[in-house]
Amino acid sequence: MIYTCYEMVQDCRANKPEGWSYFISNYVPLIRKLLAHYGDSAALERVLVAIHKPESSIFQSLEPAPERWFIAELRQKVLAETPLPAPEFALDLETAAAAFEPLTLVEKQAVWIQTMHYDAAETGAMMRMAPKTVEKIRERSEELLRGKVDAWRRNLLAENGRHLGQAAATSGGKDCLPAKVFLDILDGRTTWRGRETMEQHVLRCWHCIDHFSRMVEVVELIRGVQPLSAGEAAHFRELLGIELAKPPLWKRLMGRR
Ligand SMILES: [Zn+2]
Known part of the structure; x- marks a missing residue:
């Protein structure tokens, strides 16, 4: 079964761990890339905490939307969380x-x-x-x-x-x-x-x-971006206090065979 970006948006809005876990693994690498380009790499954790807040606007859309639309909105949110430098000469x-x-x-x-x-x-x-x-x-x-x-x-x-x-x-x-x-x-x-x-x-x-x-x-x-490693994903889940439920006992026993 394929878990879609739209399902993730719904799960994050409902504050379900599986939504956040998917978001961390797949979208932290993109946030990192955006922050590196727009010159504020140190802001990653602060930006993630802001996105995780319940009132975070990017998870409010109820319409099924293409993933790339979501990423473009995510970009706006990431930039909104970084300081806005004042230009020497303003241009409107x-x-x-x-x-x-x-x-x-x-x-x-x-x-x-x-x-x-x-x-x-x-x-x-x-x-x-x-x-x-x-x-x-x-x-x-x-x-x-x-x-x-x-x-x-x-x-x-x-x-x-x-x-x-x-x-x-x-x-x-x-x-x-x-x-x-x-x-x-x-x-x-x-x-x-x-x-x-x-x-x-x-x-x-x-x-x-x-x-x-x-x-x-x-x-x-999105070209060439890889999901986070398991270790890195665990670090960011810890940062946001996301606890993944363990799989049911029968699944763990089956997995051992
Ligand atoms: Zn227009």
Whole structure:
């Protein structure tokens, strides 16, 4: 029998040890990877304790959702638990949106992924695009941005990345697309062809561009991630006070044969 991510979400919401045990083994490696990328590796235990709290929002969804949607939400939760550095020069979403208006959807994504602190080579791998092309797009975006702000510096977009990401995440509306549309495109099940209305929406909506980009990030994030070793999993179960029930006696006796 396969235990799904959705069942885990239900079990964690009901505070069942099997849900938490599965979460620890399979998702701590992803949290670790996220914290290493966003520069706060020391926060792992603190983040886990916060996620384990009963009011933790990521287990509240009652709808069956794809695992990658859950991971994208987990990413938001992990980032929300790490300190938000104040940029030297603030850049708001409206200014960035106005500057990047002439760009195509793919160009906007290549630029947005820079706010998520991925360099041209990493972004190229994520978007299946030559790093040189990403660099060219980013150079153009810098020129566009420079024309719109008073105080400009090279790293302006990445420095404001977390703030821009938060602004985009909270800016959605009723026409915004569900994760499934983005995942279907990333998996090659569909393209924008025949979905021009949707494409036009995404082109103008930074909430959707952020959502789409976070899905691209998830696809890359889960590549090659292995579950925790039994010893490590036991350490984190202890941290959260999760006690697994022993299998029934007959099972243990059977196992000995
Ligand atoms: Zn939208």
